[in-house]
Amino acid sequence: MLSLHAIPDAFTKSECDLIVATISDAPTDEALLVGRNKDHNLRKAELVWTDNVIGMEWVMERLIELVRSSNRDRFGFDLREFSESPQVAIYKSSDSGHFAWHSDIGGGRASGKRKLTLVLQLSGADTYEGGNLEIMPGAQILTASRAQGDVSVFPSFTLHQVTPVKSGIRYSMTVWAHGPAFR
Template sequence: MPKPARRPRLSRPLLWPFDLAAHERAYSGMTMRPDALDAEECDRVIALGEAALGRTGSAGEAGEGVHPEIRQSTIAWLPPAPETQFLYRRIEKIARAANDRFFGFTLLGMGEAIQFARYGAGGDHYGWHQDLGDGPPVLRKLSVVIQLSDPAAYEGGDLELRFSERITPTRRDRGTMIVFPSWQLHRVTPVTAGLRYSLACWISGEPFR
């Protein structure tokens, strides 16, 4: 009779008397959905974003109060509207399914507009940061990023997540949605050629208890 597999030894003792194995198997630092948007939908969202940039005149701005050494990109906001309704519904549906499977947070929903970002050649980037926002009474619990550009259309511009000392790149495939806890450190490496388009948004909830 084969011996049962040994569980890895933890670096610190646990005081809880119950088995955490099911939670350890379920939890993930992030999850990715490669087909959240198709190519036609990505093109449509890019057109909406570029039109929003033209209206707001925010070219070159990285966001209010953000230092260019930390972030250099061009952003616009895509609020709920008839032309973006499909996007809000798609994002929340996939993010909630990911939360049910991997994270188990108590969520309220998307309380902020979707952010459209354009990263251009010449070093546009976003250094290591968290997305926690301004905090109570409602705070960001899940961060969502969607890759809009064809990966061959730009160089650099990798979305990376940091788990302790391990840096993990995410998929660059067009239409991929990446979902992760908003406390997770992440960055976009400098774009050295082409244009990288992406979306970012947040699913919020009540403070953790």
């Protein structure tokens, strides 16, 4: 069964801290748009799209290699490109940061061609409470590793959520691999 592929220690603590420091001065977008409606019940987070952040090129190279090896070893999807910028999500307890159950396939320019979702855990597990990435590939719910530098890869059609952050701030980076739409 296609579900969750965990890659421990894909990035070091120092590399994760460098990513967070590098994006700290970048402008953020409030992630509230669902279609054209703002819906705080679905998602509350700030986003940094990293394509235009100087010094992040090495991160994308690493993410591409992780997706390729994960796809080769686990999924076998027809992947052709990365047509969206990687996104750093900032979930703050002061905003009740969260992302309700959803899949990454749906409306939007590129989302219908998303095949694999990769999430890199940038925060240390002890720096926030709540904020678990939960994935539901079937009847059971899997909780992704909270260890800093760990990566979770799963099919983009899989339901997943980030539970509300109760204290601290959760940083994570997401990238999507694209290919022909599923049939």
